[in-house]
Amino acid sequence: MKKSNLKIAVIGTGNRGCKYLTLLREAGANVVAVADASPARRQKAVEIAGDSCLSFPSATQMLESGITPDAAIIATPERAHAADAMLLLDAGAHLLLEKPLATTLAECEAIAALAKKRNRIAGVCHVLRYHPYFEKLHELATCGKYGQTVSITHRINVGIDRACHTFVRGPWGDTAATSPMLLSKCCHDMDLLVWLTASTAASVASTGGRLFFRPENAPLHSADRCTSCSIEQTCPYSAVDLYVRRGEWTAGFDGDTDSIAEALKNNPYGRCVFRCGNTTVDRQAVVTGFRSGAIATLTMNLFTATDNRDTHICLTGGEIHGNGSVITVTPLKGLQEIHDFTDTVAKPFHAGADRRLILDFLNAASGNSAKMLADIDSAIESHRICFAAISAMR
Numbered sequence: 001m002k003k004s005n006l007k008i009a010v011i012g013t014g015n016r017g018c019k020y021l022t023l024l025r026e027a028g029a030n031v032v033a034v035a036d037a038s039p040a041r042r043q044k045a046v047e048i049a050g051d052s053c054l055s056f057p058s059a060t061q062m063l064e065s066g067i068t069p070d071a072a073i074i075a076t077p078e079r080a081h082a083a084d085a086m087l088l089l090d091a092g093a094h095l096l097l098e099k100p101l102a103t104t105l106a107e108c109e110a111i112a113a114l115a116k117k118r119n120r121i122a123g124v125c126h127v128l129r130y131h132p133y134f135e136k137l138h139e140l141a142t143c144g145k146y147g148q149t150v151s152i153t154h155r156i157n158v159g160i161d162r163a164c165h166t167f168v169r170g171p172w173g174d175t176a177a178t179s180p181m182l183l184s185k186c187c188h189d190m191d192l193l194v195w196l197t198a199s200t201a202a203s204v205a206s207t208g209g210r211l212f213f214r215p216e217n218a219p220l221h222s223a224d225r226c227t228s229c230s231i232e233q234t235c236p237y238s239a240v241d242l243y244v245r246r247g248e249w250t251a252g253f254d255g256d257t258d259s260i261a262e263a264l265k266n267n268p269y270g271r272c273v274f275r276c277g278n279t280t281v282d283r284q285a286v287v288t289g290f291r292s293g294a295i296a297t298l299t300m301n302l303f304t305a306t307d308n309r310d311t312h313i314c315l316t317g318g319e320i321h322g323n324g325s326v327i328t329v330t331p332l333k334g335l336q337e338i339h340d341f342t343d344t345v346a347k348p349f350h351a352g353a354d355r356r357l358i359l360d361f362l363n364a365a366s367g368n369s370a371k372m373l374a375d376i377d378s379a380i381e382s383h384r385i386c387f388a389a390i391s392a393m394r
């Protein structure tokens with residue numbers, strides 16, 4: 001990569017923003033400013049980025065202070081993406097935007113149009129494109145050796161622990177404050193389907209909704225909170241079991257096991273899953289007819305023991321099946337091939353995909369390539385399919 005001294009800003013320094021800061025630092029990038037609404041998050045971000053990095057409560061205040069970054073990463077919650085993206089593009093920055101791009105199609109299209117008008121790089125954090133396992137899946141599906149893709153069956157097994165933590169009790173349980181799950185979680189998967197088919201959608205159909213986590217399905221003798229529930233010990237969705245007995249998904253909690261148990265008496269994560277008032281779907285299927293002729297079915301399901309993605313691709317010359325770790329290619333004529341990524345997928349930062357994403361952004365923003373692998377134009381297509389499916393389901 002050509003050496004560059006791009007001035008970089010990171011807007012939103014929570015979970016994702018801090019990961020990107022760590023990777024930017026590793027890459028020797030010049031992070032001049034961070035912006036986050038939370039003082040504690042800003043302070044943590046400066047500790048990662050280095051003392052010379054300035055911090056601000058918002059992107060607006062950063063720009064008003066006279067800092068004009070050459071490139072910016074936006075990792076705020078999805079409802080804040082569009083305004084800051086437009087502001088930073090207007091100020092002349094190249095952009096890397098967390099997914100989903102924005103929460104309406106009009107906003108997504110406006111960001112893409114402004115990036116084009118200003119001739120700026122605009123990439124989206126669709127990390128699957130940079131993930132060694134998905135890169136292999138893409139290579140096998142598009143190399144031509146097994147013919148043309150006819151259909152794809154893609155399953156997103158959310159995993160019940162992730163589901164209860166993030167999409168029922170957590171912020172994404174309230175789709176009005178965040179976004180529908182198809183957009184917030186599955187836009188990665190829709191992007192994968194667009195990438196695998198190298199095509200655009202001709203038709204989209206969808207069905208789904210919230211079947212189970214409703215007050216009327218709450219078991220007899222269950223309580224509003226797991227900490228005072230008489231049947232908690234046998235409930236597969238128990239918060240006490242998840243956070244206290246198993247000690248999983250506790251990154252957002254402060255203190256030891258006793259403090260976590262105490263916190264569950266009052267915080268959102270101790271609520272009964274049947275009485276959270278969540279609005280998110282618990283399963284959704286989308287069938288997309290692509291202009292290439294391929295048909296893709298995406299099924300997202302909360303009620304799975306495992307947390308993985310399973311993809312089955314039928315081509316005119318064979319089948320490719322990936323279970324999230326191992327890819328098996330079965331040609332209609334010839335020998336079966338196995339590609340085992342079990343060790344790779346266990347590696348941190350999405351198996352190194354986050355690092356490759358950041359390097360791709362730095363490379364493109366430095367003028368070494370015309371666009372990123374996860375470019376906004378392909379992301380617009382996958383977001384368009386998600387928005388179409390969300391309205392088709394209603």
Ligand SMILES: NC(=O)c1ccc[n+]([C@@H]2O[C@H](COP(=O)([O-])OP(=O)(O)OC[C@H]3O[C@@H](n4cnc5c(N)ncnc54)[C@H](O)[C@@H]3O)[C@@H](O)[C@H]2O)c1
Nearest residue numbers: 012013014015016036037038041075076078080098099125
């Ligand atoms: N690419 C991926 O694999 C992946 C994974 C998880 C989350 N995400 C996406 O990353 C984004 C951030 O998610 P997260 O998990 O880091 O959330 P987070 O809550 O940990 O971090 C968001 C940060 O933004 C700050 N913030 C909120 N509004 C702001 C504003 N207007 N200006 C400045 N700061 C503001 C918050 O204080 C917080 O520190 C979301 O869009 C999410 O969907 C992407």
